[in-house]
Amino acid sequence: MNAGRAILHCDLDAFYASVEQRDHPEYRGKPVIVGGDGPSERGVVMAASYEARAFGVRSAMPLAIAGRLCPDGIYVPGNFDRYVEASDAVMAIFAERTPLVEPISLDEAFLDVTATEHLFGGAVEMAREIKRAVRSTCGLVVSVGVATNKLCAKVGSDLRKPDGLVIVPAGGEAAFLAPLPLERLWGVGPKTREVLAGWDLRTIGQLARFDRTALETRLGDHGSAIWERANGIDDATVASEHVPKSVGHSHTFDENTLDPAKIESTLLLLSEGVGRRLREHALRGRTITMTLRVAPFETRTRQRTLGDATNDDLTIYRIARQLLRGALAEDREGGRTSPVRLIGVAVSGLSEGEQLGLFDAARHARLNAALDAVRARFGKDALDRASAREVHERRRLSGHRSR
Numbered sequence: 001m002n003a004g005r006a007i008l009h010c011d012l013d014a015f016y017a018s019v020e021q022r023d024h025p026e027y028r029g030k031p032v033i034v035g036g037d038g039p040s041e042r043g044v045v046m047a048a049s050y051e052a053r054a055f056g057v058r059s060a061m062p063l064a065i066a067g068r069l070c071p072d073g074i075y076v077p078g079n080f081d082r083y084v085e086a087s088d089a090v091m092a093i094f095a096e097r098t099p100l101v102e103p104i105s106l107d108e109a110f111l112d113v114t115a116t117e118h119l120f121g122g123a124v125e126m127a128r129e130i131k132r133a134v135r136s137t138c139g140l141v142v143s144v145g146v147a148t149n150k151l152c153a154k155v156g157s158d159l160r161k162p163d164g165l166v167i168v169p170a171g172g173e174a175a176f177l178a179p180l181p182l183e184r185l186w187g188v189g190p191k192t193r194e195v196l197a198g199w200d201l202r203t204i205g206q207l208a209r210f211d212r213t214a215l216e217t218r219l220g221d222h223g224s225a226i227w228e229r230a231n232g233i234d235d236a237t238v239a240s241e242h243v244p245k246s247v248g249h250s251h252t253f254d255e256n257t258l259d260p261a262k263i264e265s266t267l268l269l270l271s272e273g274v275g276r277r278l279r280e281h282a283l284r285g286r287t288i289t290m291t292l293r294v295a296p297f298e299t300r301t302r303q304r305t306l307g308d309a310t311n312d313d314l315t316i317y318r319i320a321r322q323l324l325r326g327a328l329a330e331d332r333e334g335g336r337t338s339p340v341r342l343i344g345v346a347v348s349g350l351s352e353g354e355q356l357g358l359f360d361a362a363r364h365a366r367l368n369a370a371l372d373a374v375r376a377r378f379g380k381d382a383l384d385r386a387s388a389r390e391v392h393e394r395r396r397l398s399g400h401r402s403r
């Protein structure tokens with residue numbers, strides 16, 4: 001791995017199910033299916049342990065089918081706070097080793113370790129070390145692909161799951177891909193595959209040797225892009241973002257519900273969580289997105305962009321609630337009143353909080369001193385930045401939680 005770049009693709013194995021098995025020793029070695037309370041429930045499998053996969057259970061499969069394949073499996077609704085926590089811990093291990101980390105989802109990231117290689121004795125040793133650290137610190141298993149580009153690293157991490165470590169040597173990219181079926185290649189979906197099957201192309205190697213001009217004529221730029229990839233060429237960079245794209249939380253109800261108080265109070269709690277997280281990272285965002293999943297698994301997404309970026313819980317909540325009410329009203333008008341399965345809120349269009357200039361800082365300090373003086377004179381409740389109505393609303397809604 002001394003030519004060009006050194007890229008790792010790290011992908012946790014059966015992530016949600018593995019977190020459940022880690023946190024519940026009695027689930028270990030057993031088929032665990034995340035996505036619902038029971039096999040008869042509507043909805044889909046979000047994750048299946050390898051023991052459940054042995055029965056044919058797969059992600060995105062309707063729970064009813066999973067229930068037929070694996071009636072004695074352990075069905076759990078999922079605990080997203082735990083998954084986010086576990087993901088944060090794993091991403092922190094990556095970030096300790098290189099600043100160039102591109103998270104793809106909770107359980108997956110690209111790492112560019114070209115510049116840091118000498119510190120850790122090479123990319124392969126770093127991959128081994130990351131696998132050890134994730135296991136000992138987080139109690140989870142990660143598969144890693146090591147290559148000179150993202151494409152081969154990604155294909156590599158998936159090839160020997162679970163607990164895989166696949167190394168694609170520099171110069172060996174095309175040879176590594178050649179025997180694999182076309183569906184392993186990025187950008188080759190069912191439609192493209194149909195076209196390629198018309199030429200009797202089944203493996204990546206066959207595509208790599210095929211006439212590039214014919215591909216371009218038939219598929220345009222896409223044709224030359226997939227030809228290059230088939231030949232192991234991929235220049236995409238690892239796009240580390242110090243500012244995340246969005247901050248969001250969602251909740252899956254134990255039982256599908258149409259109770260507006262239950263839905264809205266959950267939305268309030270989620271909005272508070274999002275606001276807190278934004279403030280922790282000194283971020284603000286302009287776009288608020290509300291996601292609603294109704295039974296069986298249709299998703300409604302509504303969003304609004306504000307003039308000013310915010311990280312205020314109640315601002316986030318008010319907008320999200322308007323979007324929620326709008327979406328539910330549309331459903332009612334359309335004669336659809338499916339109970340709600342999941343509710344989520346996210347803030348995107350993020351920017352880092354402005355650094356206060358010296359002048360502003362002095363002004364804020366003076367203002368705070370003045371407020372403190374008023375509080376000292378008239379009591380603590382005399383001045384509160386949240387209006388009395390907001391406080392009332394918050395109490396009223398949080399009261400619904402216990403109903």
Ligand SMILES: [Mg+2]
Pocket residue numbers: 011012013014015107108
């Ligand atoms: Mg994974």
